[in-house]
Each structure stands twice: as C-alpha cells, then as structure tokens.
Amino acid sequence: MSETVILENVYKKYKMHTSPKEKLLNLIMPGGYGEDFYALQNISLTAKPGDVIGFVGVNGSGKSTLSNIIAGVIPATSGTVKTIGQTSIIAIQSGLNHQLTGRENIELKCLMLGFKKKEIQAMEPEIIEFADIGKFIDQPVKKYSSGMKSRLGFAISVTVNPDILIVDEALSVGDKVFAEKSKERMFEFKDQGKTIFFVSHNMRDIKSFCNKAVWLEYGEIKDFGPVKEVVPEYEKFLKKYKAMTKEEQKKFREEVIRKQSGLATI
Structure with missing residues (x-):
C-alpha cells in the first residue's frame, strides 16, 4: 500500500520579534533578524490510505503548525513534504476571507482547490x-x-471529498447536533x-476515532x-x-x- 503523506526531517523556524523595527530588520537583513524559535524539529513520518492519525500534545507543541504544513497552508523551513491526492484542512477559520460572504467564500475556496x-x-x-x-x-x-465559521469550513472541506483530511480542533466549537453530524461524516471518510x-485535546475522541497517534512535545515527535x-x-x-510543583x-x-x-541545527 503506497504512502499518501511523506515527511522527512521537517523543520519550521520562526524569528521572534519584540518591536516593528525588529520585524523590518528581519525583512532586509541577510538571514533575518531576531531570536530563532523552532516550532518543529526533525519531523519524519508517513501515512497510508486508511490511516487515522491523532495529534496529541500540550498547547504549544506544534500540532497546528504540523497540520498546516501537511495541508500546504504554510511551508516548512527545511525538509521534504510530499502528499499524494487532494488535501483539505478543517480548522475554525482556515481559508475563510472575513470580508467576503459565506457564499463567496464557498466559491473562492473551491476555486483555489481547482474546481x-x-x-x-x-x-x-x-x-x-x-x-x-x-x-x-x-x-x-x-x-x-466561531461556531459558524467552523460549520462553514467543515461543510466546504468534506463536500469537496478530499483524499487527505486534516481536522484541527474544528469539532470543539459549536453545538452538539452539528458535532455529531460532523463525526458521522468523518467516520464515512474513515470507512x-x-x-x-485529527487534532484534539479530547482523548476520548482520539481513542474512539484514530488508529495511530503522534505525540508532539514542544516541536519534536516524542512517540x-x-x-x-x-x-x-x-x-x-x-x-x-500536573503533579509537579510550580x-x-x-x-x-x-x-x-x-x-x-x-540550539537545534538544520
């Protein structure tokens, strides 16, 4: 069975800035300006058709950054990212233009996907x-x-019938009826x-829906x-x-x- 997603030695580095002046210097200076911050370090993993992979980790571990890199929303600083087939990400505000109407966003996002x-x-x-x-x-x-943005984003993403689906906390916002309808559609995709x-802090959902898990700990794969x-x-x-002292x-x-x-090197 061939892989649909292949990540090899992926890093994502940002520059930390404390003022608009530093942001400007980052644009004009060779190599950028500011303190390095590695949101992801040495990420390597593969996924196949039928894999349902949960991303777990405390806040700030890089789950959303990794999701966005797989989806092609943001580029990796280094390493290789390969996806086979159409990819769609479902996040609360992913790909929505706030100035456009919902109907206009449907057309825009679908046009961007090649329809x-x-x-x-x-x-x-x-x-x-x-x-x-x-x-x-x-x-x-x-x-x-936030719930309405999530509903629209989810509806667009699942209707285009992607080969690779990325769900980033999108089911944590909104009413229970819509959440159940969304889960039913996701189980259809799984079948x-x-x-x-699947990115979630709800371990019950991770256990019931996923067959594999990636544990991210501050930008690195722990397991x-x-x-x-x-x-x-x-x-x-x-x-x-949680049992540690402050x-x-x-x-x-x-x-x-x-x-x-x-301190990481790339």
Whole structure:
C-alpha cells in the first residue's frame, strides 16, 4: 500500500520579534533578524490510505503548525513534504476571507482547490445545507461566531471529498447536533479508507476515532505508533506533569524553551 503523506526531517523556524523595527530588520537583513524559535524539529513520518492519525500534545507543541504544513497552508523551513491526492484542512477559520460572504467564500475556496464554476455550482447547495447557518450564508464572515465559521469550513472541506483530511480542533466549537453530524461524516471518510489527521485535546475522541497517534512535545515527535500504545503513555505524562510543583513545571518549560530557541541545527 503506497504512502499518501511523506515527511522527512521537517523543520519550521520562526524569528521572534519584540518591536516593528525588529520585524523590518528581519525583512532586509541577510538571514533575518531576531531570536530563532523552532516550532518543529526533525519531523519524519508517513501515512497510508486508511490511516487515522491523532495529534496529541500540550498547547504549544506544534500540532497546528504540523497540520498546516501537511495541508500546504504554510511551508516548512527545511525538509521534504510530499502528499499524494487532494488535501483539505478543517480548522475554525482556515481559508475563510472575513470580508467576503459565506457564499463567496464557498466559491473562492473551491476555486483555489481547482474546481470549475459548474462543479462549484453543483456542490454549493450541499455545502449550504450541511453548514446550516441560515441567512448568514449571504453575510460577511466577519459577522460569524466561531461556531459558524467552523460549520462553514467543515461543510466546504468534506463536500469537496478530499483524499487527505486534516481536522484541527474544528469539532470543539459549536453545538452538539452539528458535532455529531460532523463525526458521522468523518467516520464515512474513515470507512472509505481516506487518510485523516485529527487534532484534539479530547482523548476520548482520539481513542474512539484514530488508529495511530503522534505525540508532539514542544516541536519534536516524542512517540508515534498505535493509538492504544501512544495515548496511555501521553496520559501518564499529563498526570505526572500536573503533579509537579510550580517550580518543577517552570524548570521543565525553561528546558523545552531552550531547546526551541536556536540550539537545534538544520
């Protein structure tokens, strides 16, 4: 079975700035200006059709950054990223233009995915019905609640029927009825053997939906394997971390910040 996603030695580096002046210097100076910050370091993994991979890790571990790199939303600083087939990401505000209406966003996003006008017109009623945001479909997205943005983004992403689906916390916003409808559609994709990446802090959802898990710890892969093996170890870590004193937690955070602040090499 051939791979649909291949990542080899992927790094993502940002420059940290404290003022507009430093941002300007970063643009004009060779090599940039500011303190290095590695959001991702040495990420290598592969995924195949039928893989449903959960991304777990505490806030700031790089889950959304990795999701966006796989989706092609942002580029890696170095390393190789290869995807086979159409990729679609579902995040609360992913790919939505706040100045355009919901209907205009449907057309724009579908055009960006390579669909023709006639194809978009055929898909539009299904997208609007699934999103179920009523008259807001013809209002600017800037007037939407977070839940409405999530509903529209999800409806577009699942209707275009991607080969690789990335879901980044999109089901954590909105009502339970829509969440259940969304989960049903995702299980349909799972049954069809699509490649799915699922980012969530809800370990119950990770365990019930995913067959593999990537544990990210401050930009690095701590563990990658069957969900029944990785998640219990991650939960042990969480329990241990929560039991630390404030001083111990501070020391732990300082150590990982040191690792992300330019000591890595690419």
